[in-house]
Amino acid sequence: QVQLVESGGALVQAGGSLxxxxxxxxxxxxxxxxxxxxxxxxxxxxxxxxxxxxxDSLYYADSVKGRFAISRDNAKNTVYLQMSSLKPEDTxxxxxxxxxxxxxxxxxxxxxxxxxxxxxxTVSS
Numbered sequence: 001q002v003q004l005v006e007s008g009g010a011l012v013q014a015g016g017s018l019x020x021x022x023x024x025x026x027x028x029x030x031x032x033x034x035x036x037x038x039x040x041x042x043x044x045x046x047x048x049x050x051x052x053x054x055x056d057s058l059y060y061a062d063s064v065k066g067r068f069a070i071s072r073d074n075a076k077n078t079v080y081l082q083m084s085s086l087k088p089e090d091t092x093x094x095x096x097x098x099x100x101x102x103x104x105x106x107x108x109x110x111x112x113x114x115x116x117x118x119x120x121x122t123v124s125s
Contacts, residue, residue, distance in 0.1 A: 001026065001114075002024055002025060002026050002028070002029070002032065002098050002113075002114040003024065003026070004023070004024050004096050004097070004098060004115065004116035004117075005022065005023050005024075005116055005117070006021065006022045006095065006096050006117065007020070007021050007119060008020040008021050008119060009093075009119030010121065010122070011122045012086055012121070012122070012124070013086075013123070013124050014086060014124065014125050015086065016086050016123070017082070017083060017084045017085075018082075018086065018121060019081070019083070020036070020080065020081040020083065020094055020096075020119060020121070021078055021080055022034070022078065022079045022080070022081075022096030022116055023076075023078050024077045024078070024079070024098065025077070026077070029077040029098075030053055030054075030074040031053060031100070032098040032099060032114075033050060033051070033052060033098070033099040033100075033102065033106055034050065034051050034070075034072060034079040034096060034098055034099075035047065035048075035049065035050040035051075035097045035098075035099065035106055035111075035112060036049045036050070036079075036094060036095070037094070037095045037096075037109065038090075038092035038093065039092055039118075040091060040092040043092075045109060047061050047108070048060070048061050048064055048068065048081070049061065049069075049070040049081060050070065051070045051071065051072050054074075055071065055072045055074075058070055059107070061107075064083075067083065067085045067086075068081060068082065068083050069081070070082075079096055081094065081096075083121070086121075086123045087123060088123045088125045090121060090123050091121060091122050091123050093118040093121075094118060094119050094120075094121055095115055095116055095117075095118045096115075097109075097112035097114060097115045097116070098112060098113060098114040099111045099112045099113055100113050
């Protein structure tokens with residue numbers, strides 16, 4: 001069992017930056033693939049980024065490529081999402097998630113076994 005708690009969401013102006021954190025409980029954090037998803041009002045939850053267990057493999061949605069960076073610190077049981085050049089369309093609740101395996105494509109919600117409660121990011125124009 002893994003519990004995930006996101007933090008770092010805020011109201012920020014367009015062009016600004018934020019860093020989201022996701023702290024995981026338990027001693028097996030390094031055995032999970034980690035992902036970030038977001039859900040804007042009235043829209044489905046969508047993939048943002050994912051990172052491998054060791055952190056050496058990264059993948060991003062086209063909409064955030066070059067602006068967002070995912071990373072992890074296995075010693076701190078934490079995954080991060082550094083967001084830069086934020087746009088109003090980045091406004092959403094951001095969720096982190098943990099996956100035990102790559103049986104499903106890690107861009108898909110069903111690949112993930114555990115989810116955090118989300119943190120709100122609002123980008124004003």
